[in-house]
Amino acid sequence: MAQGGASTDGESRVDLHVKVLDEGVVRRAKAVGLDAIVYAPHFTHLSTIRERAARFSDDDLLVVPGREYFTGKWSTRKHVLAVDPDEPVPDFLSFEDTMAEIAGHDAAVLVPHPEFLTLSMTEGDIAGHADDIDAVEVYNPKHWPWDDRRAREIARESGLPTFLSSYAHLTATIGEAWVAFDRPVDTASDLVAALRSGAPRRMYHRDGFVHQLKRRVEFAHLGWENSHDKFKRVVLPGDEPTHPAGDYPDRFADMNAYGSDGGLL
Template sequence: MSDGTAETRVDCHVKVLDEAVVERAIDVGLDAIVYAPHFTRIPEIRREAASYSTDELRVIPAREVFTGSWRNRKHVLAIGLEEPVPDFIPLETAMAEFERQDAAVLAPHPEFLNVSLGESDLRRYRDVIDAVEIFNPKYLPSHDRRARELAESMGFPPFTSSYAHLPQSVGVAHTAFDVLIDAADDLVDALRDGVARRVVHHTGSHRWRTTAAELAHLGYENTWEKIDRLFLSGTEPTHPHHIAYDGRFDDVSVY
């Protein structure tokens, strides 16, 4: 990868993907991005990721699953899934699926608003979760400190990401792994093996401009009107009752 060194710079969680995103990721020196858009099944994510991957930038498919109800949901990021896992199923069901599929399991933005794993969840799934996010540009400094405290006190390897919902946010934070990563399986191995890594992020005005823009976007995204529109019919791609799941999650669906 970059400069012939055994280091791979990965933005471990982005929501957007197009030519501009790829160009920006390359321009800021990333080697890979993890692409996990909302409400999209893993086969489609894999196809889109493959279409944008290049020799300069690997696009690695993943799923951020929304467990629980919309008002009390807990996001979990899974890399290396072979089979689709729907949103809005109990946390324990999602974790069992990730473990069954031998995926790498990440805890993004712990204890952030009502969308994250808390301390008790991290303790309960200590043997399933492979890394905890200790910096996120949506965070305020107190959130960063708390996330780092949780990871360190429980011995979780850290990671960071831009959590970019906007193209200009890509690369504001990345995780530099001390190993070459050329495909999704390599990243899964690095995460599950606890490979040494550095957490790197912007500071100063760029970081705070990103925080302001992403929080403004979050205000739109987290509205009941949006999710009501998305999930009332039960036919959306990641709804538990969608035909793609063959009825496997009908009994545990929260909607």
């Protein structure tokens, strides 16, 4: 894995997983030489993600819509990342139901942060769904060194292509890790095609004291992002945009891992 490289002619530099999007993010992405980012915030309806991605895209930066699905219950949650999915799918379906729902989409399906804390697909999950997965993440700034090593082991065992990302929840982390594909990525469809075909790529992340500091700040941010208090206040009331009882086909309400009433079981 290269560090601190620069793109060459014909390459497209893509940060494959960011959580934030505003004018500051766009400025940062352009300043560090990115050609595209995948915007995949938590608990945000796909229609809103698509609208924001279109609004912040321009000739210098492509913003691709994505969804990082929060599957299952708090105690057994796993994340699945889809790049440019076709149709909205809610959070809080079982892992198996989520994979079944997105398998038919014309999207790229990625494994973010495998076996990281309690947020992630296991090696067994990946093996069981390898035919539907397009790449496994092997580095992001929230990881500790042992997380990176384990992710690389899992990726090797899976035989699947790999990727890395900034997994940025904070603007300053945008572009701290990226993938350089060997072809132009001018549209969301171009990126999906590159990922689904296993297109040749080079992977980069920054290094040094400032990068290590940003890594620790990003990890500390998990204290709020994944606190049970936040989960109880934001998720369980059932009024956030990705709850199965929201703006989705009625069948999803019956697939809610917390039960059709949305209560904590």
